[in-house]
Amino acid sequence: MNKPAVAASFGAAARSYDAAAVVQDEIRKRLLGRLDDLVLQPNSLLDLGGGTGVARKDLLQRYPTSRYINCDLSQEMLQYARKAHSADDLVCADAESLPFAKASFDLVFSASTFQWLNALECALLECARVLRPQGLLLFSTFGPDTLKELRSSFAAVDPYPRVNPFLDRQKVNDLLLKNRLSCSYVESEVIRINYASPQQLLRSLKDTGATNQLGGRSRGLLTPRRLQAAVSEYEAYKTEDGQYYASYEVIYGFAWRGDAEQ
């Protein structure tokens, strides 16, 4: 990933994000729901890739005495968070290199962010470092079946990758086990969303900042002709009532920070 480009893309989407992020909204609700099954009393919690601060209210309702910090790569997202959700503790930083002391948090919550990393392993090491022993990392990310319809529509007409690659569930699980995060487990599900048109799907990706930011890719120009051809290919993914579906493979990860004595 080209990180400055990722930050710029989310920055440009800061104002449209909350209204456009239908998928991320649903995923975040499902991830937050996982907390209902756990007895936690975090003194401090980190919302990693917290964006516009959409999880803040829910998290603080659950844990009213906890200190909440939103850490995000995009300054514009954090500026928007300050305005929209009057979020107070905002830190602009990369999840792969966190500016926090070790053992700073009891809970690290991260929704729909880890797919933007270059090395999930670095972020997991950082999460393990900033978590207190027995602290919890709870996250969601996307698996390889995400946007498979869009990927194959573009692949049919264009030699350049237009959809970011995603790690599979097994790989995510292996990385958790390797990185001082014990008692971890991973689950996944596919959520299918219908759009009025392929263009609406592309629009929603742009409005949520989720554009292709592969640093090393050859930047083949997406001509209007190729785009139109990809849109025509997308006809294969029409529902009976004339809408167009897109799949999102959501991976949920849970991991507790172990310590040597445990």
Ligand SMILES: C[S@@+](CC[C@H](N)C(=O)[O-])C[C@H]1O[C@@H](n2cnc3c(N)ncnc32)[C@H](O)[C@@H]1O
């Ligand atoms: C899809 S949004 C998710 C926002 C929010 N967590 C939600 O559930 O709606 C992804 C967020 O991750 C941030 N992000 C991307 N790469 C990041 C990185 N390397 N470190 C920290 N944040 C990152 C983006 O700026 C963006 O705000």
